[in-house]
Amino acid sequence: MMVKEVAELAGISVRTLHHYDEIGLLHPSGTTEAGYRVYSDEDLALLQQILFFRELGFPLKQIRDIVSRPDFDxxxxxxxxxxxxxxxxxxxxxxxxxxxxxxxxxxxxxxxxxxxxFAGFDFSSNPYEQEARERWGDKAVDESNERLNKMSKEEQTQMGEEMNAIYRKLAELRHESPATDEAQQAIGEWYQLLNRMGYYSPEAFKGLGQMYVDDERFTRNIDKFGEGLAVFMRDAMAEYADRRSQ
Incomplete structure (x- = not known):
């Protein structure tokens, strides 16, 4: 099967399949004379395994390590x-x-x-805060938390609505090149929104985009707006940061 057919069959994006190939998670068994990827039944069986692991919240790196083991059953x-x-x-x-x-x-x-x-709910801590501190230092995180704490509930609700609106806009563009003017304008809105909560240098913005893909928790939440959105945002954020650094 061709990559587009596999994407439609599995309910994922072509970009996601390309990403799986790039990171060594799922290589198609062959290619056509024109260079197009071709997936075998064995490849589809492996893809099913990968998607089961993803549904259960396993990080992509861990899935790759599991399915590539010689003793994988x-x-x-x-x-x-x-x-x-x-x-x-x-x-x-x-x-x-x-x-x-x-x-x-x-x-x-x-x-x-x-x-x-409220039994079973616990929003007392941010599961990503420690990782953010390790990547960008305490100052950036503390400034972001301070700004959020100063916002009223109405302002925080409005901020959440703005974030969701940008996610939806980017999701509509995710099948296009992340370098298009439209994509860069939308990801620029994301950059500006994040900087209202705390300072993100272009380098930190690019690193955050990579985390969207490396950390399955981010990927899972972002891709709720559209399969493959996390990868698209990573690429768009990298492009945006590189342009601003020139």
Whole structure:
């Protein structure tokens, strides 16, 4: 199968398949005389394994290490996927149960305590803060946190809406070249928004874009707006930073 056919079959972008090839995660078995990638049934079976691992939150580097092991057993991996997905389903069912009870509470059909409503939620810490401190130092992170803490809830909500709007705009452009004027204008809006929260040099902005791809947590959240968006943003941010550094 050609790369476009595989992308449509698996529900992912051509750019994502190219990225998998670039990092040594999934190489197509052959190419046409014109140089186009061709995927075999064996390649598709491996892609299915990769997507199962991704759904479970495994980082791409870890997936590559697992599937490239000489002793990698596909059936054993399937059993693991099955076990972990059942656990994930159980967690989701608990969340759905809480949501359904909350809906009944809102209708006056049952009564929930405040503790019941927020059971299982924990937003007391930022899971990316420590990594950000290690990459860019305490000063940049502290300045960003200080600015956010000074914002009212309304301002923070507005900021979130602006971020989502830019994500959606970039998602619409993700199948185009990240170097186009339209893509660079949109990623420039992202750069300006981030700098309203704290200073990002072009180099730090480029490094952040790379983290969007290297850290599966970022990739998973960003790609909710469109498969392959994290990779597209990385490339657009690198292009933007390089232009500003010239």
């Amino acid at each position: 596909r059936r054993e991996a399937m059993e693991l996927h099955h076990k972990l997905l059942l656990e994930k389903r159980a967690r989701l069912e608990r969340m759905i149960d809480t949501l359904e009870k909350t809906m009944k509470h809102e209708k006056g059909e049952i009564r929930m305590t405040n503790q019941d409503k």
